[in-house]
Amino acid sequence: MGTSEAYGPKPVPQPGPDPVPQPAPAVRAGRWSHLATGADLAFMAQLVVAGAVFLATAGMRDDHGTGFAGGALSYAPRVLLLVVLAAYLHWLLFTLPAMALARLLGTARWAAARAAVGAAAVSAPYAWGAAALWDVPFGRSAAWVAGTGLLPVTAAWYARHRFLGWGAMAARIGAVTGIALLLAAFGGFLLERTRWHAYEAPRLDRSRYVGEWTGAGGAYRLRLGEDGAAEAGNLPLAGGHIGVWDSCSGTGTWRFEPQRDSGGPFHRGPRDRVTLTIEGCRFGDWEVAGTADRPELFYVDRDPGGPGGPDVTILHRL
Template sequence: MVTPEPYGKPMPEAAARGGRWSRLATGAELAFMAQVIVAGAVFLATSGMRDDHGTGFASGTDVLKVLVGGLPLLVLAGCLHWALFSLPATALARLTGSPRWETARVVPCAAAVTAAHAWWVTALWDVPFGWAAAWIAGTGALPLVAAWHARRRSLWWGAMLARIGALTGITLLAALAGAFLQARTGWLGYEPPRLERDQYAGNWVGSGGAHRLRLDGNGAAEAGNLPLEDRSTTLWDACSGTGTWAFEPKGAAGGPRSSGGARSSGAARDRVTLTIEGCGRMVDWRIGGTAARPELFTVLDASDGRRVVTLHRP
């Protein structure tokens, strides 16, 4: 069926005029990239509410390197998400019925695409189907909303870029303001747990069992492949053996120390010091995590940056 134009030339129906395949999900890739950028900004803005293990914020140069180096990958990820999720969902919605209920059909069609991708993920990796489906659906919701808005308003890519860019900029400014207020007020700031000496006694493991530590209540300690304080003086970076351990509460321990002995930024933490026979000076371990899930950690200086080693209860 066609609708005649005033001059007698046939005009396609509205669904056909806006039905080019390239415009079925206009702006979905932009929305995907925007939500990744905002999620990263919120993660950085709320870092003061989590345990940073005394490492603090990355320098401005490091952040700039990540942004510049990650931009091409982000663009590629946005295009892949558009091709693998947004476009199939909107295409199925159009092919499965009339244009009248096309918007309503996007939801079940998106659910079908989500289930297909979740099944594929669980077949390749040991990931629960429910978690995979939740992540896929969560990352695809905003791109589909953007595609629906573009199709409803007949917007091209440039118009969507302007709208999504403006919303992203406003959100980033809000995240920056929130980070500033959190840093100034300390609202919901992270505080390391305070444990009694007897609560440290027991077994601690890390790196999939590669590092082991057993602390007895009487002061005896058994270390398994734990890092040394000065690794340049020996042929090995770690050492194993038996010895003793001492507990230094926050008041006596002072500020946290890095593996090189220098004080690092951040609040003082309780510390566990080890003396293992034949190993030389061992690194100090500081308390982190939460009271319900405490952990011992140390920060090692390496040629390519700083590495955090954590031990937790098995």
């Protein structure tokens, strides 16, 4: 008998208990700060991209001679601070409660559906409050609330589904945002070069300007007669006169000055103008805006005597 037989067969080792898996930091129970990872970044990104699209499509809207696209860029630093604050408040008041409700609804199965249910449950009271305060239809209010929360909730669900932290989400959202901004810049360049769907002021006959004009909820009044007579009521003055009592009221004359088309295929040239001559009143030419069905006259005071850029007075045809 050999030595190995003398001691008997060797015992077969038994497998020990499986180690308990440790969840990723982003999904540990009780860590509320990880329930909605990346949602604030997604909210900021959608606001920034929406602002870029607004500036890129500025030529499709009437700026009333103020060039609001360029003026908006000067307010960018202050707007960015508001965007960061809005993103944090949205994360705190919308996405975090929505994801908390999603976690309470069950296990890891159907995580996307539970996130959608949680978002809908949070959207409902906000939409009802907005509808009650501002007298807007509930459906429209709910669409706005849910629409602004779609991307943040999706980002939060994606972060928990992939076990991603804040840094990983920042890299992904930053890359997508950068691509969207480049597309918006390229689209704005094409719109500016081609003048596709660019706004053009209406070209109307002189007779279309005869009649009553009003602005500022009826505070400003102007009557243009067929015989060239004009009567102003409480029109604001130009050149730094911005006080509540600095206004123009009186009678005088008006003259219609149509402008030539540029002859180009994408731009029709400067706007038609109406020149008012009223004793004691100081302002330049009123320019045409609006549409052929709803024309407007506006005047830009580029020296309003205070901060905030030029003042624009707009009159609507009655």
